[in-house]
Amino acid sequence: MEPAVAAPSPPWIEKCPWGASPLARTPCSLTEVMSEELAKELQQQEENAVFPHVSGIDKAILIGEGTETSSDLLLAQMLQMEFDREYDAQLRREEIKLNGDSKVSISFENYRMVHPYEDSESSEDEVDWQDTRHDPYKPDKPSTNPKRGFAGKGKEITTKHDEVTCGRRNTARMENFAPEFQVGDGIGMDLKLSNRVFNELKQHSYSEQRRSARIHEKKEHSTSDQAVDSKTRLLLYKMVNSGLLESINGCISTGKESVVFHANGGSLGDKMVPAECAIKVFKTTLNEFKNRDKYIKDDYRFKDRFSKLNPRKIIRMWAEKEMHNLTRMQKVGISCPSVVLLKKHILVMSFIGQDHVAAPKLKDVQLSNEDMKQAYHQALHMMQQLYTECNLVHADLSAYNMLWHMGKIWLIDVSQSVEPTHPHGLEFLFRDCRNVSQFFQKAGVMDAMSERELFNAVSSLDITADNEGDFLAEIEALEKINEDHVQRHGKRVEYDSDESPVDD
Structure with a gap:
């Protein structure tokens, strides 16, 4: 029997002189490389990297496998879902690139187009990222923080001033800040704040609270140059609804202490209101009245009441004082506006002018x-x-x-x-x-x-x-x-x- 002759090795296989020959590489053509099966496999790997929590069934739904695509609407929805999925994948890559290995990371979750692995029906397992009730780093969990005191021979002594302990305690204390102040701590974030950073954040929170209170106070309880606050508008609406005024036409003049509007008069019971009225609204801001208390606090007619009122009610006293002075002047025949009605800091008088044109x-x-x-x-x-x-x-x-x-x-x-x-x-x-x-x-x-x-x-x-x-x-x-x-x-x-x- 003739010995078997080995087939000649292909030219692309090189023999190794020091050991066994390497495995033969299976040749593949360019067509096979670009085949649809290989593309799907690469796509599947990318999906597993971007959406590790998505099940196979959910992925099939996303891609549209086994779904009837004869409907144009359904096909458009599938294409849009595919586009959103690719957009989310790009966001995920950017997020990983920016965060790196940092413990404090940023999230583009609010910018995602679809959330295929979230179940909106069940809320038992949903946890807000700011909810720290189950945070393992809360100070009420003694296992998270090292025990303080002497732990034994050859071991370090941990005190309440330990950097890790103080940092985690400061993070938990941020929950006591104002609700509008976003602290940014959440589950799975071992965030530790130094005392200096915590004190600066605390001071900033107090400053924001005071600024917000000032803005709210100015918005709700003050008048601007040609506008009135909500309470003043309500009083003016009641005057129109009661028939005292037919309409309020607009602003005549503005001053340091008051704003004057023109209005068409109506009727006040059996008393006829002038056809044209002037509404003097005293500004409820206190800036212009700080240096003018000398006109009223030493007036014996209002002295006893002045000391018992808060600064905002003193402004109503200004309107009352002008009403009394106008009434006294009108009785002796001095040419001045006649008083129609006084309501808190709003004084309705006769209009000095004609046809909506002030004198x-x-x-x-x-x-x-x-x-x-x-x-x-x-x-x-x-x-x-x-x-x-x-x-x-x-x-x-x-x-x-x-x-x-x-x-x-x-x-x-x-x-x-x-x-x-x-x-x-x-x-x-x-x-x-x-x-x-x-x-x-x-x-x-x-x-x-x-x-x-x-x-x-x-x-x-x-x-x-x-x-x-x-x-x-x-x-x-x-x-x-x-x-x-x-x-x-x-x-x-x-x-x-x-x-x-x-x-x-």
């Missing part, structure tokens, strides 16, 4: 020499009436608070007006006289008196002084006499022309 301020109106002279004498007469008959001092009288309507002057804005016996009443009167005198002198009125002459003409006091400093010194002396009399007798006095106090 111009004396500062802005252009008058002839004769009309300006007539306006000066009207202002002088009104100041005398206000002082002698109403027993009031305007305390903020100027060309900005005098309107020119129907050929005469109208006084407005009397919320700060006080009585002459006020501790600073005569000083306020002298300031009003200076504003009025300077305005009409600049307007070219030849008969306009100086501020000292006008002060004596209005108050009937014969104060003789060569300069303004001595004049003010005598005014302060009179006010001091009045205050001393109040402290001794408990009642105020009236100023007589001989500069001596006279009992009421």
